[in-house]
Amino acid sequence: MRYALILLLFIVSCHESTTNTTLIAAKDFETDHPGKELMKTYCYACHSPTASHDERLGPPMEAIKRHYKTTSTTKEEFINDIKSWINDPNEQNAKMFGAVRRFGVMPKQPFPEDTIVQIADYMYDYELEKPEWFNAHFNDKRGKGARKF
Numbered sequence: 544m545r546y547a548l549i550l551l552l553f554i555v556s557c558h559e560s561t562t563n564t565t566l567i568a569a570k571d572f573e574t575d576h577p578g579k580e581l582m583k584t585y586c587y588a589c590h591s592p593t594a595s596h597d598e599r600l601g602p603p604m605e606a607i608k609r610h611y612k613t614t615s616t617t618k619e620e621f622i623n624d625i626k627s628w629i630n631d632p633n634e635q636n637a638k639m640f641g642a643v644r645r646f647g648v649m650p651k652q653p654f655p656e657d658t659i660v661q662i663a664d665y666m667y668d669y670e671l672e673k674p675e676w677f678n679a680h681f682n683d684k685r686g687k688g689a690r691k692f
């Protein structure tokens with residue numbers, strides 16, 4: 544019980560530091576949030592955090608989160624943006640131009656709406672698992688100090 548409380552405090556404090564745009568180490572927090580498993584089941588085939596940079600079929604979910612969530616994005620806006628992308632993925636609506644160029648537009652797939660809501664809810668609140676190369680690559684591309692997410 545005491546352990547659970549410590550873990551909870553840890554999650555809460557890390558969550559706060561994320562919203563302050565502090566870059567923290569990759570952590571796949573233990574949680575029973577249903578969105579976590581749903582994301583693995585429905586999204587990791589293409590958005591796997593462990594596929595190597597050269598072998599992946601799409602960007603890691605953490606990269607998506609950083610394009611969709613800025614410090615001022617509310618959870619409601621975030622969930623709606625993910626939902627509207629899933630309902631109609633197309634080049635005009637894409638925010639990730641580099642990913643579209645590299646992988647082509649995400650194919651439209653029939654995901655149940657409540658599944659997407661759960662996944663987006665999880666993405667918004669939790670630090671996501673990301674690949675080893677991620678931070679170096681991300682900082683490289685954006686340049687230190689110019690980082691904006």
Ligand code: HEC
Nearest residue numbers: 585586588589600601628637638639642643646647648649
């Ligand atoms: C069959 C492969 C595949 C699956 C499965 C998949 N995606 Fe994607 N997704 C892609 C590719 C490729 C891209 C990058 C190109 C793009 O942005 O359209 C992408 C990009 C995205 C983007 C960013 C779109 C943009 O450019 O603004 C979001 C958001 C997204 N995916 C959400 C999801 C979610 C949530 C799931 C699971 C429910 C999922 N995807 C499952 C292939 C997939």
